[in-house]
Amino acid sequence: MSLKFLIVDDSVTMRRIVINSLKNLGYLEFVEANDGKEALDKLLADDNINFVITDWNMPVVSGLELTKSIRSNEKVGKIPILMVTTRGIKEDILEALQAKVNNYIIKPFTPNILKEKIDQILAAA
Amino acid sequence: MKTATNLSDLFTKLNDLKHVFKYGEMLIPIIQNIIDFMRETVPLLENINNSITDTAAKIPKAANQIQKVTSATEVATTEILDVVDELTNDVFTVMSLLENITKAEAEREKIFTELKPYLDKVPLELLNKFESFFMKDNNPEKIQSIFANMNDKIYRITLSLQVQDITAQQLAAVNHLIESVQERLTSLLSHFENANIKEPTALNIEVTGTVSFDPNARYEDRQEEQNSADILVNEHFVSASQDEIDKLFAI
Numbered sequence: 001m002s003l004k005f006l007i008v009d010d011s012v013t014m015r016r017i018v019i020n021s022l023k024n025l026g027y028l029e030f031v032e033a034n035d036g037k038e039a040l041d042k043l044l045a046d047d048n049i050n051f052v053i054t055d056w057n058m059p060v061v062s063g064l065e066l067t068k069s070i071r072s073n074e075k076v077g078k079i080p081i082l083m084v085t086t087r088g089i090k091e092d093i094l095e096a097l098q099a100k101v102n103n104y105i106i107k108p109f110t111p112n113i114l115k116e117k118i119d120q121i122l123a124a125a
Numbered sequence: 126m127k128t129a130t131n132l133s134d135l136f137t138k139l140n141d142l143k144h145v146f147k148y149g150e151m152l153i154p155i156i157q158n159i160i161d162f163m164r165e166t167v168p169l170l171e172n173i174n175n176s177i178t179d180t181a182a183k184i185p186k187a188a189n190q191i192q193k194v195t196s197a198t199e200v201a202t203t204e205i206l207d208v209v210d211e212l213t214n215d216v217f218t219v220m221s222l223l224e225n226i227t228k229a230e231a232e233r234e235k236i237f238t239e240l241k242p243y244l245d246k247v248p249l250e251l252l253n254k255f256e257s258f259f260m261k262d263n264n265p266e267k268i269q270s271i272f273a274n275m276n277d278k279i280y281r282i283t284l285s286l287q288v289q290d291i292t293a294q295q296l297a298a299v300n301h302l303i304e305s306v307q308e309r310l311t312s313l314l315s316h317f318e319n320a321n322i323k324e325p326t327a328l329n330i331e332v333t334g335t336v337s338f339d340p341n342a343r344y345e346d347r348q349e350e351q352n353s354a355d356i357l358v359n360e361h362f363v364s365a366s367q368d369e370i371d372k373l374f375a376i
Binding site for chain 2: 106109
């Protein structure tokens with residue numbers, strides 16, 4: 001399955017790291033966004049985006065709010081969402097799950113974790 | 126009789142007045158001490174006020190310096206990632222070339238084997254020497270393995286650079302704390318008369334507080350937390366599936 005990723009993080013460094021990681025896994029198509037608002041705009045404008053990887057703590061609109069907005073949108077509501085964040089406490093993870101992220105990675109992430117979570121999400125789809 | 130009563134009242138009041146004067150005599154030294162104390166304390170309070178004003182004025186600069194650190198590390202990290210990208214491309218190019226060379230070698234060896242019967246006039250020693258120069262002992266595979274390992278190491282460098290994002294969040298948390306302290310100091314200073322507090326904008330120093338951050342961000346092995354997160358995720362989706370099953374049976 002050809003995947004086009006939307007990478008959402010206010011850190012330029014983290015976006016590049018995630019993209020490099022995805023390239024290492026053989027993926028080739030990426031769109032970047034600096035915050036949740038920009039992400040939602042790009043997601044709604046590009047029908048080819050079929051996977052979202054988002055940070056939580058961002059200015060303007062957070063990753064959690066982005067997730068809720070995506071899930072409440074009829075057009076893009078079913079898109080897989082992977083949260084990649086420094087937040088590691090149980091309450092945060094549960095809150096993200098209640099907002100309906102598909103999986104959760106805690107930064108700093110290890111080499112194999114990204115592949116593992118993407119594969120899990122795709123297998124469950 | 127009336128005169129006697131009036132006189133008695135008068136003496137009582139004179140007595141009361143006498144007590145008042147006595148109290149006054151006792152109070153005067155105390156009041157004098159208080160005045161002396163205030164006289165000594167006011168300059169001290171003025172010093173404290175000046176000190177707080179100076180410190181409050183430095184806070185935007187401190188916040189600005191911290192922001193510069195974040196910006197500098199971001200620039201440096203981007204440069205490292207640029208080099209990492211170039212290295213990765215080079216590694217892939219070499220691996221691709223190596224693959225081509227390996228295929229060409231195999232083809233050459235095959236052709237040589239076919240040619241050998243026609244080379245009976247060539248000294249055997251020379252033929253053997255020529256054959257010995259074909260790649261053997263899995264050298265191509267070993268070389269490819271080395272480059273594959275190199276690629277893994279380059280990727281680990283990339284992942285280590287997550288430290289920049291995490292330290293940026295930690296610094297943003299410090300900045301937030303500094304700004305909170307400044308607000309508090311400003312509030313305290315506003316109670317002093319003629320406080321001369323310069324607002325950050327008046328100093329033309331940008332105090333950024335717009336970057337969202339996780340105050341608990343840290344760069345360390347978080348595999349245990351990830352394992353806990355994985356358990357929560359799995360439990361969530363198992364129970365969600367069970368809910369759907371239950372709903373089906375409830376219909």
